[in-house]
Amino acid sequence: MHEAIPGADIRILEAGPRPLAKLALTGGGRCNITNTFESVRSLDEVYPRGASLMKRTLADYSYKDTLAWFERRGVRFTVEDGGRVFPASQDAGEIVRVLLKALQGVTIECGNRVSALPETDYVVVTTGGAAGMEILKDLPVEIVPPVPSLFSFNISDTPQGGRSEITALMGSSQPAVLSIPGTKLRSEGTLLITDWGFSGPAALKLSSYAARHLAECGYASPVCVRWTPFSEAETASILAGLKAANPKKLVRSAHPDGMPARLWEHLTARSGLRADITWAELGSKGMNRLVQTLISDQYHIHGKTRFKDEFVTCGGVNLSSVKLKTLECKQRPGLFFAGEVLDVDAITGGFNLQAAWSTAHAVTKSIISSYDTQNL
Numbered sequence: 001m002h003e004a005i006p007g008a009d010i011r012i013l014e015a016g017p018r019p020l021a022k023l024a025l026t027g028g029g030r031c032n033i034t035n036t037f038e039s040v041r042s043l044d045e046v047y048p049r050g051a052s053l054m055k056r057t058l059a060d061y062s063y064k065d066t067l068a069w070f071e072r073r074g075v076r077f078t079v080e081d082g083g084r085v086f087p088a089s090q091d092a093g094e095i096v097r098v099l100l101k102a103l104q105g106v107t108i109e110c111g112n113r114v115s116a117l118p119e120t121d122y123v124v125v126t127t128g129g130a131a132g133m134e135i136l137k138d139l140p141v142e143i144v145p146p147v148p149s150l151f152s153f154n155i156s157d158t159p160q161g162g163r164s165e166i167t168a169l170m171g172s173s174q175p176a177v178l179s180i181p182g183t184k185l186r187s188e189g190t191l192l193i194t195d196w197g198f199s200g201p202a203a204l205k206l207s208s209y210a211a212r213h214l215a216e217c218g219y220a221s222p223v224c225v226r227w228t229p230f231s232e233a234e235t236a237s238i239l240a241g242l243k244a245a246n247p248k249k250l251v252r253s254a255h256p257d258g259m260p261a262r263l264w265e266h267l268t269a270r271s272g273l274r275a276d277i278t279w280a281e282l283g284s285k286g287m288n289r290l291v292q293t294l295i296s297d298q299y300h301i302h303g304k305t306r307f308k309d310e311f312v313t314c315g316g317v318n319l320s321s322v323k324l325k326t327l328e329c330k331q332r333p334g335l336f337f338a339g340e341v342l343d344v345d346a347i348t349g350g351f352n353l354q355a356a357w358s359t360a361h362a363v364t365k366s367i368i369s370s371y372d373t374q375n376l
């Protein structure tokens with residue numbers, strides 16, 4: 001902005017001791033700066049809150065614009081699975097240094113926690129997630145109560161709690177579909193079993209989709225795992241094939257293709273099958289129980305655990321309080337919002353930082369155009 005409005009007195013008031021300290025920690029210190037969106041079928045899948053705002057802002061400032069901005073300043077990028085983009089240096093510090101260099105000429109006041117907005121022509125609030133939302137309470141905006149998103153689940157076998165037996169398989173992973181019974185909340189992806197429960201893409205996505213629901217039920221909820229991508233009939237037919245091919249083998253030792261042996265053994269025990277039963281001995285009742293476990297295995301979420309210290313806030317400035325094109329407060333001209341302080345958040349993969357870049361661009365563009373109009 002200071003390049004577009006030479007001579008403007010622009011100040012950044014930062015509560016912390018250093019600017020961009022959080023950015024330096026993103027992506028485990030590698031900064032997953034954006035995503036190519038190549039495997040995104042619909043923005044709702046990646047932005048459970050704010051998809052329609054993101055459609056608008058991405059049309060004006062896409063991941064390509066983000067990359068081009070940094071590339072012009074010498075950064076090279078590499079794309080990893082799921083379209084996740086990182087600096088080729090694998091160093092979030094490079095992104096921080098480039099941004100700080102671009103801010104030369106702008107005053108940055110660290111250690112300045114703002115509690116009341118300064119009296120000035122334009123103010124942009126970019127205070128991030130829950131911890132930075134204190135500032136909103138005296139502003140003429142509606143606030144969607146903040147709750148955490150992007151966490152893994154502590155899992156029990158019963159609603160009463162206690163560690164699930166599945167945690168003995170920690171380190172195993174399997175493509176799965178997770179859902180919350182009685183809701184439409186479901187996610188698909190790799191499920192990682194940890195020593196406290198479920199993590200990996202399937203669990204993190206569900207934590208994002210179900211962020212508000214889980215907060216409302218105190219992070220205690222049944223969760224259903226579908227361990228197979230196949231329908232009930234297809235699953236039954238796969239198991240019938242295993243039975244025909246392995247009559248003398250123990251059921252627990254001949255497993256469907258691609259499923260970790262330890263997980264299969266666990267699922268046979270969960271289906272109530274004797275450890276010494278062979279496929280030839282398995283009757284239709286046992287077969288049915290096995291099919292039901294594969295397509296609808298029930299566990300209980302009993303609390304949450306932070307995922308690699310990465311989390312975002314679901315909630316913030318209600319989008320109905322801002323003009324969607326400019327992100328200016330409807331009730332207070334000259335006051336703008338960008339980034340996580342808005343009720344916009346995403347699943348993991350670089351989508352959250354892209355939301356920060358795109359919304360910041362929308363705000364900058366509207367301030368520059370308003371400034372130009374006033375100074376013609």
Ligand SMILES: Cc1cc2nc3c(=O)[nH]c(=O)nc-3n(C[C@H](O)[C@H](O)[C@H](O)COP(=O)(O)OP(=O)(O)OC[C@H]3O[C@@H](n4cnc5c(N)ncnc54)[C@H](O)[C@@H]3O)c2cc1C
Binds near residue numbers: 013025115308341
């Ligand atoms: C550990 C971690 C890793 C992450 N990794 C990734 C990743 O790789 N890719 C991705 O897309 N997303 C990632 N995220 C999410 C991403 O970092 C955020 O969505 C993004 O930083 C939001 O940017 P923001 O500018 O809106 O807010 P922030 O980056 O949170 O910045 C807000 C700033 O405002 C300051 N502040 C708050 N209140 C006040 C106040 N009252 N006065 C003055 N200053 C104030 C804070 O100190 C902070 O510096 C990660 C999050 C975490 C926690």
